[in-house]
Amino acid sequence: MKFLLITLYTFLVAVSFGAKLPSGFKKCNLKQTSSRLCLPKAVESALRQMDRPIKSLGLISLEPLVIPSLTIDAGSQYVAAKHTYQNLRVSGFNETTCSKAEFNYNEKTLNLDCVVPNFRMEFNYEIHGQILMASIYGNGTGWIIFHDNHLGLTFKLGEYEKKGKTYFSILHQQLSMQPRVIDFDVNNLFDGDEESADRVKKILKENVLEIYGDLRHGYEEAFGKIFAYIFEKVLENVPVSDIFG
Ligand SMILES: *[C@@H]1O[C@H](CO)[C@@H](O)[C@H](O)[C@H]1NC(C)=O
Ligand SMILES: *[C@@H]1O[C@H](CO)[C@@H](O)[C@H](O)[C@H]1NC(C)=O
Numbered sequence: 001m002k003f004l005l006i007t008l009y010t011f012l013v014a015v016s017f018g019a020k021l022p023s024g025f026k027k028c029n030l031k032q033t034s035s036r037l038c039l040p041k042a043v044e045s046a047l048r049q050m051d052r053p054i055k056s057l058g059l060i061s062l063e064p065l066v067i068p069s070l071t072i073d074a075g076s077q078y079v080a081a082k083h084t085y086q087n088l089r090v091s092g093f094n095e096t097t098c099s100k101a102e103f104n105y106n107e108k109t110l111n112l113d114c115v116v117p118n119f120r121m122e123f124n125y126e127i128h129g130q131i132l133m134a135s136i137y138g139n140g141t142g143w144i145i146f147h148d149n150h151l152g153l154t155f156k157l158g159e160y161e162k163k164g165k166t167y168f169s170i171l172h173q174q175l176s177m178q179p180r181v182i183d184f185d186v187n188n189l190f191d192g193d194e195e196s197a198d199r200v201k202k203i204l205k206e207n208v209l210e211i212y213g214d215l216r217h218g219y220e221e222a223f224g225k226i227f228a229y230i231f232e233k234v235l236e237n238v239p240v241s242d243i244f245g
Helices: 035-049 194-206 208-237 240-244
Strands: 004-007 065-072 079-091 097-104 109-131 134-162 165-178 181-186
Touching (some): 035 109, 079 208, 109 194, 134 194, 134 208, 165 208, 181 208, 194 208
Antiparallel strands (some): 004 065, 079 109, 134 165, 134 181
């Protein structure tokens, strides 16, 4: 019953097939076991270089990653409130470290375990409903930081041929996302009634990880789609032999 709406229209940029990765990207040979050592560094280094748009791949910048609109529906336990972000700007990917990035060539799955130390979201928000039995409404600006945000990401890939070259596409993705600590602030809760806003923000802060737990599935689904969308841009434009060597 979770409802999710993401618009990503700014991502769409026309590019030609057969593009090459920018020269700074590291290549790892997926058929060799050494790719286990090579891939985590390659992912980290690619993320650092995506702090600006890469036109040849149709990629927008990740610093920040701009998501025009994202709606996360109510949870099932504590949060009976749908919330919508407009002009959501996510940053911090350039400091990602990956402890694991493994490709299984037979199953064509890529498994990543990474940490984003400061996964920062800045936004306009609208919320209306109840959290932990307290009613909440508001419309304003705010920020959230997921500290030490652990991302476990699995892509199941398919292989196909285009103009005599092999390409991958994403068949399925799964994301788990668990921050260690969450900080946030929002302006203009309760139409600017500061007393009510402070009271409810205190309750939210004291229970923020439980609240995230209730909404986690919605965030994981949304960011899973967003990460897949970005990775797919690379995969659809660059042949496997030019991405992985
Ligand atoms: C990441 O980007 C931020 C600005 O968005 C910058 O302050 C920081 O130094 C960058 N970190 C790295 C490791 O490049
Ligand atoms: C929230 O504020 C924005 C800008 O002030 C406005 O366009 C929008 O209609 C408001 N939404 C609600 C639900 O009041």
